[in-house]
Amino acid sequence: MSRDQHQHLSRRERQIMDVIYARGEANVNEIQPGLPDPPTHTAVRTLLKILGDKGLVTREKCGREYVYRPKTRRSRVGQSALQNVIQTFFDGSLEKAVGAHLATHKAKLSTDELDRLQAMIDEARRKKA
Known part of the structure; x- marks a missing residue:
């Protein structure tokens, strides 16, 4: 979709x-x-x-x-929906969107989740360099 x-x-x-x-x-x-x-x-x-x-x-x-x-994979539709939310509500800034999520009391991330997020950030940095 x-x-x-x-x-x-x-x-x-x-x-x-x-x-x-x-x-x-x-x-x-x-x-x-x-x-x-x-x-x-x-x-x-x-x-x-x-x-x-x-x-x-x-x-x-x-x-x-x-x-x-x-007809379309859930992950692909999710990516499109997420991009729309980021564009509409956070001026296209992933940083603002993640910051808003982390600022809520419901965003209790485990150490494993934080480690996986850090690994994704590290990988994005490697790709950019």
Whole structure:
């Protein structure tokens, strides 16, 4: 899913994509209960058809049901979404975004996480030199 496609999803379409990404694949009976204030099965099927028409999901017949899968890897969509958040809310600055995250009381990083982050920073420095 490109950044442009992702930005043009309705709230419900985004919620459905979230369920599919979290599960890896899902049918209507698995998607519907994963949604806040779940719509009817018919509404979920209609939204899945729209997502298919937008090129965001594929479907495959499995018994009597269709199984839906995202067309784009979760990591790629996550990278695009993160870039959009950084651009929109932090003036394109990763430093500001990370600083904002670390400033919250919820950002309790373990020593292992800090070591891995430091290793990523060190690697980025080596690539820049």
